[in-house]
Amino acid sequence: MELLSGNEAIAQGAWEAGARIGVAYPGTPSTETMEAFAAKSDVYAEWCPNEKVAVEVGLGASAAGARVIATMKHVGVNVAADPLFTAAYTGVGGGYVILAADDPGMHSSQNEQDSRFYGRAAHIPVLEPSDSSEALHFAKHAFDISETFDIPVLIRSTVRISHSRTPVDVGCREEHELIPYKKNPAKWVMMPAFAKPRRRDLDQRIKRLKTWVEDTPLNRIENYDSDCGIICSGAIYQYVRDALPHASVFKLGVTWPLPVESLKRFAQSISHCYVIDEASEYLSEQIHAAGIPIDTLPHPLPADGELTPMTIRKSFGEEDMPHCDAATDLPPRPPALCAGCPHRGVFRELTRLHAIVTGDIGCYTLGALPPLSGMDTTVDMGASVSMAHGFELALHDSEHRPIVGVIGDSTFGHSGLSSLLNTAYNRGAGTIAILDNRTTAMTGHQGNPFNGITLQKRPSREMDLVALVKALGIEDVVTVDPLDVHATRTALKQATTNDDLSVVIFRSPCVLLKKSFIRKAPYVVNSSCTACHACVSIGCPALECDSESGNVTISAVQCVGCGLCSQYCAFDAIHQVEEASK
Numbered sequence: 001m002e003l004l005s006g007n008e009a010i011a012q013g014a015w016e017a018g019a020r021i022g023v024a025y026p027g028t029p030s031t032e033t034m035e036a037f038a039a040k041s042d043v044y045a046e047w048c049p050n051e052k053v054a055v056e057v058g059l060g061a062s063a064a065g066a067r068v069i070a071t072m073k074h075v076g077v078n079v080a081a082d083p084l085f086t087a088a089y090t091g092v093g094g095g096y097v098i099l100a101a102d103d104p105g106m107h108s109s110q111n112e113q114d115s116r117f118y119g120r121a122a123h124i125p126v127l128e129p130s131d132s133s134e135a136l137h138f139a140k141h142a143f144d145i146s147e148t149f150d151i152p153v154l155i156r157s158t159v160r161i162s163h164s165r166t167p168v169d170v171g172c173r174e175e176h177e178l179i180p181y182k183k184n185p186a187k188w189v190m191m192p193a194f195a196k197p198r199r200r201d202l203d204q205r206i207k208r209l210k211t212w213v214e215d216t217p218l219n220r221i222e223n224y225d226s227d228c229g230i231i232c233s234g235a236i237y238q239y240v241r242d243a244l245p246h247a248s249v250f251k252l253g254v255t256w257p258l259p260v261e262s263l264k265r266f267a268q269s270i271s272h273c274y275v276i277d278e279a280s281e282y283l284s285e286q287i288h289a290a291g292i293p294i295d296t297l298p299h300p301l302p303a304d305g306e307l308t309p310m311t312i313r314k315s316f317g318e319e320d321m322p323h324c325d326a327a328t329d330l331p332p333r334p335p336a337l338c339a340g341c342p343h344r345g346v347f348r349e350l351t352r353l354h355a356i357v358t359g360d361i362g363c364y365t366l367g368a369l370p371p372l373s374g375m376d377t378t379v380d381m382g383a384s385v386s387m388a389h390g391f392e393l394a395l396h397d398s399e400h401r402p403i404v405g406v407i408g409d410s411t412f413g414h415s416g417l418s419s420l421l422n423t424a425y426n427r428g429a430g431t432i433a434i435l436d437n438r439t440t441a442m443t444g445h446q447g448n449p450f451n452g453i454t455l456q457k458r459p460s461r462e463m464d465l466v467a468l469v470k471a472l473g474i475e476d477v478v479t480v481d482p483l484d485v486h487a488t489r490t491a492l493k494q495a496t497t498n499d500d501l502s503v504v505i506f507r508s509p510c511v512l513l514k515k516s517f518i519r520k521a522p523y524v525v526n527s528s529c530t531a532c533h534a535c536v537s538i539g540c541p542a543l544e545c546d547s548e549s550g551n552v553t554i555s556a557v558q559c560v561g562c563g564l565c566s567q568y569c570a571f572d573a574i575h576q577v578e579e580a581s582k
């Protein structure tokens with residue numbers, strides 16, 4: 001028995017099922033799944049530059065006969081949707097399981113999405129575990145389902161399943177020989193002449209799945225109260241058990257296709273049957289559409305955000321559960337760039353320039369928050385570069401503020417590269433700042449093509465970012481140390497005042513990377529300080545400002561000695577400890 005997170009359990013299940021290959025792009029809450037899989041014996045695993053590439057690499061390996069797992073967060077499924085939809089037509093060779101980890105409540109995402117809609121739209125079965133033990137077993141089953149029905153299988157988890165640890169009985173690995181590859185264009189070449197019969201074949205496979213799903217033990221009925229029954233899945237099952245212990249429950253483990261006939265019988269056997277779903281109407285819409293009689297909840301549940309046992313109890317007009325009360329008197333902890341983060345100065349300088357900044361997704365999105373307030377837009381990975389081009393197209397005759405797209409190195413590899421190709425191809429202008437902190441910091445320091453570190457630390461290539469940008473025909477490319485304020489200011493000024501498309505690569509390792517950790521002697525403020533607060537304008541959490549006197553001090557615990565604040569001091573009042581004590 002081990003205590004595993006849902007993510008680790010899915011990796012364990014894939015390993016036990018004999019999966020040989022794992023492919024992923026990181027994204028919370030899915031990331032640890034591939035990290036755990038990569039640490040197993042007898043497997044190959046890699047980070048891909050994005051989720052579309054990952055799903056395609058996985059499909060190739062599956063076609064060649066291997067069992068494969070691909071993992072991503074919910075928004076990654078949008079990126080991977082193109083191969084995903086057609087993979088339902090081709091079907092698989094070796095079993096192919098894809099994890100989509102959703103983030104209801106948006107703990108670390110730009111939107112709330114329900115990946116089960118993808119299963120339904122793409123005709124791909126969806127399994128939803130409710131704890132780590134199920135995560136392991138469902139992952140194992142998913143490979144068999146994939147091979148039996150010749151179809152990829154989606155495992156949908158949510159943040160509470162992915163990140164909660166529950167006891168799991170781990171087993172041994174069952175080796176699976178490669179399923180011999182045979183050339184079969186009618187299955188694998190999806191041009192219309194082959195895709196049309198394959199579409200009809202898909203219908204047959206779905207028909208078989210719909211029969212199978214009525215009896216699979218992955219769904220479970222718990223019969224208690226005949227007056228109140230709940231249909232639910234995933235983490236919500238655990239909340240329902242806590243909140244309404246006497247209710248009967250239809251616990252769905254397969255949420256596409258739904259076991260319509262079994263659900264109908266359950267609903268008819270109960271006086272009042274309800275559907276409880278989180279930040280989504282996925283289940284209730286389908287259950288209504290199937291003509292299954294469902295009651296309206298006594299009090300509606302919130303339409304967005306995570307549910308809790310408490311919100312569910314309240315919707316039934318039940319008393320509070322005192323042990324479930326979360327502390328409400330905790331001090332707020334707004335997110336901030338770390339002390340010493342190399343992204344900080346770039347945003348300070350962009351604000352000084354009054355630039356319109358199209359931002360992107362990564363640690364640097366925090367540059368949007370006060371006091372830096374250095375970002376105008378953030379939408380999806382890669383959008384900084386393409387939206388900067390859009391701003392330029394619309395405003396270049398009327399707006400005299402510089403337009404700057406800001407993107408991280410991993411995000412540039414994910415999809416910024418194709419956006420920059422577009423701007424270069426269409427002779428766009430503006431400035432692109434690539435914040436190359438030598439890692440994919442936001443999701444926990446994964447490797448990417450620009451630091452050349454692979455998931456299993458196998459030999460790799462470190463892409464030459466300057467050469468890559470130049471290869472697009474962009475001549476104005478410079479590399480700058482973002483911890484040098486003068487160099488940063490000069491480079492941005494130069495890039496934003498010429499008529500060309502310019503790229504500035506700000507290169508300095510993430511301060512949390514062990515190797516690069518600056519940890520020089522901290523800085524201190526001396527008596528020349530006039531409390532002008534120019535240093536505070538960079539928003540470093542190491543700088544503390546007395547609310548009454550306005551005096552600034554630097555926390556020796558937090559300061560890592562990057563020296564950015566001293567470069568903003570016009571009164572020579574900030575020095576490193578050794579210098580100050582001279």
Ligand SMILES: Cc1ncc(C[n+]2csc(CCOP(=O)(O)OP(=O)(O)O)c2C)c(N)n1
Pocket residue numbers: 025026027028073075076079109110361362363364381407408409410411412435437439440441442443
């Ligand atoms: C399509 C998609 N996939 C994955 C993610 C998760 N994610 C958010 S930021 C990020 C990486 C950011 O790395 P980088 O661009 O290098 O910036 P850093 O955090 O290092 O500053 C990832 C993988 C996402 N938001 N969207």
